[in-house]
Amino acid sequence: MADALGSKGDRRREAVLQLLKQQGRITVSEMVERFGCSEATARRDLEQMELQYPVIRTIGGAMYDGMNGVRDLAFSEKEGMSFLEKEQIAAKAASLILEGDVIGLSGGTTNYLIAKLLKPRRGVTVVTNAVNIAMELAGSEIQVVVTGGIMRHNSFELCGPLGEGMVAHLNINKMFIGVDGISAAGGITTYSEQEAQIAKAMISRSSETYAVFDQSKVGRSSLFSISSLDGLYAVITDRSLPEGLSSELDQHGITVYIAEAASI
Incomplete structure (x- = not known):
C-alpha cells in the first residue's frame, strides 16, 4: 500500500x-x-x-x-518567495546586532526584513546602499548612512563608483549580505555585476561579513562573484546545509547559524 x-x-x-x-x-x-x-x-x-x-x-x-542562472527578479517578485524562512533568518540576524554596532545591509528581501526588525532599536547605525531599506528606517531612532550611486530598479540598490568611493571611507562592524547563490566552489554570487561590486566594497570595510540566504540559494552559482567562502565570518540560513558546503565552511572556521521557527 x-x-x-x-x-x-x-x-x-x-x-x-x-x-x-x-x-x-x-x-x-x-x-x-x-x-x-x-x-x-x-x-x-x-x-x-x-x-x-x-x-x-x-x-x-x-x-x-x-532558468535561474540568468534571472534577475524584481524585489516585488522576490518578496513573496520563502517568506517565512526569510523572516526566521532576519530574526536570527537581528539577534546578533548589539547596541553600538555599525552594521551594513545590502539590498534584498531578507535584509529588508532585518531593517524592519531594527526599527524599534536605538544606538545602532545602518550603512546601506538600498533605497527601500533606508526609507523603511526613516523616522526611527536608527542612524542611517546611505551610499551614493545609480539605483537599479529591480533591487532598489545604489551602485557604481560614487557609492564605492564613499564606502571606502567607512568602517562597518557587521555586514549582512543578501546573495542569489552560494556554493562550495563559487562562494557567494549575484546576478548583477554592479551589485557585486558595491557588495565587495562594503565587505572590504567590514570586520565581520554574514551571508544571509534561504535554501533556494544553496548549491547555485549566479554569474558574478561577490566573495569566496573564506571571506565570510558567518552564514545565516534556515536549514542544515549539504555536507560538501558545510565541510567547506567548517574548514574555513565560518560559523553557521540555523534560524529556528518562532514558537507560537
Whole structure:
C-alpha cells in the first residue's frame, strides 16, 4: 500500500512539475482543484519538489526557476518567495546586532526584513546602499548612512563608483549580505555585476561579513562573484546545509547559524 501511495504521489508531483514548466507558477488552491488533494498535501509536495527540482516556493504556491542562472527578479517578485524562512533568518540576524554596532545591509528581501526588525532599536547605525531599506528606517531612532550611486530598479540598490568611493571611507562592524547563490566552489554570487561590486566594497570595510540566504540559494552559482567562502565570518540560513558546503565552511572556521521557527 505504501508503494502504491508513493507512486501516486510521484505521479502527482511529476504532473505539477510539468504544469510549472508550462505556466511558470502554480498555486496551492490550483493543485487542490486539479489533483483532488488536501492543502496540506499540496504544500508538502511543493516542499519536497523544492529540494529535488528548480522550484521555489512562494506565498500560496510555487514558481519554476529552471532558468535561474540568468534571472534577475524584481524585489516585488522576490518578496513573496520563502517568506517565512526569510523572516526566521532576519530574526536570527537581528539577534546578533548589539547596541553600538555599525552594521551594513545590502539590498534584498531578507535584509529588508532585518531593517524592519531594527526599527524599534536605538544606538545602532545602518550603512546601506538600498533605497527601500533606508526609507523603511526613516523616522526611527536608527542612524542611517546611505551610499551614493545609480539605483537599479529591480533591487532598489545604489551602485557604481560614487557609492564605492564613499564606502571606502567607512568602517562597518557587521555586514549582512543578501546573495542569489552560494556554493562550495563559487562562494557567494549575484546576478548583477554592479551589485557585486558595491557588495565587495562594503565587505572590504567590514570586520565581520554574514551571508544571509534561504535554501533556494544553496548549491547555485549566479554569474558574478561577490566573495569566496573564506571571506565570510558567518552564514545565516534556515536549514542544515549539504555536507560538501558545510565541510567547506567548517574548514574555513565560518560559523553557521540555523534560524529556528518562532514558537507560537
